[in-house]
Amino acid sequence: MRQRFDPARLGIYTLLILFAVLFLIPVYVMVVSSFKTFAEVQDLSRLWAPPRGLHWDSFIAAWSGIPEKGLRGLSQNLLNSINLTVPATLISSMLGSLNGYVLSKWKFRGANILFPLMLFGMFIPYQSVLIPLTQTLSFIGLGGTLIGLVLVHVVYGIPITTLIFRNYYASVPTDLVEAARIDGAGILGVYWRIIFPVSMPGFVVVIIWQFTNIWNEFLFAVTVLQKPELQPITVALRNLSGSQIKEWNMVMAGTIIAAMPTLLIYVVTGRYFIRGLLAGSVKG
Amino acid sequence: MAHMHRERWIAFLMILPSIILLSVFVYGFIGWTTVVALSKWDGVEPDYSWAGLDNFRQLFTQTGGVSAKRFTVDLWNTLFFTILFLASCVFVGLLLAILLDQRVKGEGIFRTIYLFPMSLSFVVTGVAWQWIFAPGTENRLRGVNALFHSLGLDFLRWKWYTDTTAIGPFHVALIPVVIAASWQLIGYVMAMYLAGLRAIPEELREAAYVDGANEIGLYRYIILPILRPVTLSALIVLGHISLKIFDLVYTMTGKGPGFATDVPGIFMFETTFQGNHYAQGAAISIVMLLMVSLVIIPYLAFSLRREVEL
Numbered sequence: 089m090r091q092r093f094d095p096a097r098l099g100i101y102t103l104l105i106l107f108a109v110l111f112l113i114p115v116y117v118m119v120v121s122s123f124k125t126f127a128e129v130q131d132l133s134r135l136w137a138p139p140r141g142l143h144w145d146s147f148i149a150a151w152s153g154i155p156e157k158g159l160r161g162l163s164q165n166l167l168n169s170i171n172l173t174v175p176a177t178l179i180s181s182m183l184g185s186l187n188g189y190v191l192s193k194w195k196f197r198g199a200n201i202l203f204p205l206m207l208f209g210m211f212i213p214y215q216s217v218l219i220p221l222t223q224t225l226s227f228i229g230l231g232g233t234l235i236g237l238v239l240v241h242v243v244y245g246i247p248i249t250t251l252i253f254r255n256y257y258a259s260v261p262t263d264l265v266e267a268a269r270i271d272g273a274g275i276l277g278v279y280w281r282i283i284f285p286v287s288m289p290g291f292v293v294v295i296i297w298q299f300t301n302i303w304n305e306f307l308f309a310v311t312v313l314q315k316p317e318l319q320p321i322t323v324a325l326r327n328l329s330g331s332q333i334k335e336w337n338m339v340m341a342g343t344i345i346a347a348m349p350t351l352l353i354y355v356v357t358g359r360y361f362i363r364g365l366l367a368g369s370v371k372g
Numbered sequence: 373m374a375h376m377h378r379e380r381w382i383a384f385l386m387i388l389p390s391i392i393l394l395s396v397f398v399y400g401f402i403g404w405t406t407v408v409a410l411s412k413w414d415g416v417e418p419d420y421s422w423a424g425l426d427n428f429r430q431l432f433t434q435t436g437g438v439s440a441k442r443f444t445v446d447l448w449n450t451l452f453f454t455i456l457f458l459a460s461c462v463f464v465g466l467l468l469a470i471l472l473d474q475r476v477k478g479e480g481i482f483r484t485i486y487l488f489p490m491s492l493s494f495v496v497t498g499v500a501w502q503w504i505f506a507p508g509t510e511n512r513l514r515g516v517n518a519l520f521h522s523l524g525l526d527f528l529r530w531k532w533y534t535d536t537t538a539i540g541p542f543h544v545a546l547i548p549v550v551i552a553a554s555w556q557l558i559g560y561v562m563a564m565y566l567a568g569l570r571a572i573p574e575e576l577r578e579a580a581y582v583d584g585a586n587e588i589g590l591y592r593y594i595i596l597p598i599l600r601p602v603t604l605s606a607l608i609v610l611g612h613i614s615l616k617i618f619d620l621v622y623t624m625t626g627k628g629p630g631f632a633t634d635v636p637g638i639f640m641f642e643t644t645f646q647g648n649h650y651a652q653g654a655a656i657s658i659v660m661l662l663m664v665s666l667v668i669i670p671y672l673a674f675s676l677r678r679e680v681e682l
Contacts, residue, residue, distance in 0.1 A: 213664050261605075
């Protein structure tokens with residue numbers, strides 16, 4: 089299979105490059121617009137042209153807001169996203185690990201019926217639980233709070249984290265578990281001595297996946313949190329882009345700020361990201 | 373043996389918190405929403421008095437209520453959106469996977485570029501594509517229209533997601549939204565196909581060549597049939613995303629002129645949380661749930677019976 093020049097390969101590369109350019113158009117748009125000043129972004133004759141210089145004004149505006157125009161900055165919302173995403177990711181990953189362990193190594197009667205019933209929870213349109221959810225959160229005193237939203241993401245994260253860990257632990261030899269049992273380890277002992285130490289790759293996949301999904305989520309956040317100063321960055325960004333007079337340079341700088349954490353994780357950990365994706369993970 | 377028995381109980385107790393949470397937050401809440409959908413709750417204060425199927429009837433009969441005609445438009449939009457979105461994702465995703473499977477140089481870079489939109493929020497996608505497909509006016513062209521104009525390609529200009537043209541029940545304004553959604557999910561389909569292609573043993577390809585098959589025959593008769601389960605998974609996953617899509621459309625276009633880009637997700641959100649018509653909103657969400665269930669339940673049953681990875 090020596091590669092020499094032939095028209096078919098030229099065609100392959102042409103198509104691949106063409107699609108790559110098309111895929112990068114939104115990135116170009118975001119980067120170019122965000123480095124323009126407001127006056128420059130208003131100049132429609134230079135809409136697609138690169139900025140005249142690297143102006144960081146839009147990033148500063150997106151970060152701290154423009155109070156005289158009534159535009160809020162995103163710094164607080166970015167912090168909210170971190171405060172929401174980090175605990176929700178860690179707790180749902182831990183629960184997923186325990187569930188996956190039980191469902192793969194300690195199958196009790198009914199486990200085979202229970203598992204699909206759990207999985208169903210990750211496919212439902214969340215609109216069908218929103219009304220009771222907001223009612224219940226208010227009833228238990230967590231309505232409109234970040235902790236309430238953490239709880240929501242923990243609960244609805246259980247199906248996917250359980251699924252990924254169950255499939256992951258299926259590859260851990262049951263002989264190891266049996267050997268530890270003969271040595272007198274109980275169910276928790278086996279988990280701590282055998283399962284947890286080999287769980288790191290599973291945790292990496294699950295944590296990347298949960299972090300990305302919770303960071304990017306919008307529907308729960310916009311429904312549960314009404315106060316602008318409590319909302320995560322996706323909701324704040326939507327509000328910014330929905331405002332009447334659009335400061336496009338500021339909005340685009342905002343999208344870059346909002347996208348940066350998950351984008352960095354993707355670029356750095358691509359292989360694990362794809363593994364989470366193919367584990368049956370679903371966006372939306 | 374008694375020891376074994378006790379251990380199994382501890383195992384059950386370990387997952388009991390998750391079982392309780394999901395029972396309440398998934399099944400309990402769906403039941404609760406159903407009750408709301410059958411009630412007269414219309415306003416900020418809950419009202420659980422019985423209304424039977426009135427809320428559903430109103431959605432479909434287009435008489436009175438908040439929903440006159442809108443829901444019918446939404447269902448048509450969902451149908452066309454789903455068909456176009458699935459077709460473009462599967463076609464382009466498969467094409468890119470096959471191209472990348474030809475031992476190309478820089479495969480990693482191409483793969484990273486095609487897949488990065490999956491790491492972004494639908495809100496980010498919505499904002500970017502809102503800019504790109506903003507039509508502007510005749511004197512002040514915006515977005516891609518301005519680009520076409522400067523390239524002398526004015527015949528390609530149109531009003532994109534603000535266009536009110538409808539071909540029968542198909543609103544052309546959906547096309548830009550389909551493009552944005554496909555941009556985000558094509559990479560996912562590509563990754564699925566690529567994993568499928570890499571799992572095909574090399575001997576199979578070589579055997580086909582020995583039998584005198586050419587490149588096209590190899591794909592047509594050997595590889596594509598092997599990839600059929602991948603296509604099914606992709607269609608189900610994309611299909612259920614498409615049926616419940618909300619964030620992207622809500623950010624990019626909203627309901628659009630004359631509901632041209634409206635979807636049940638937006639209708640439900642506005643009806644319930646902006647209009648306080650809770651019973652109506654609940655009815656919309658139950659219809660959404662039924663549509664998604666129709667796709668997902670057979671898939672779950674099928675996948676788990678075969679114990680393939682989802």
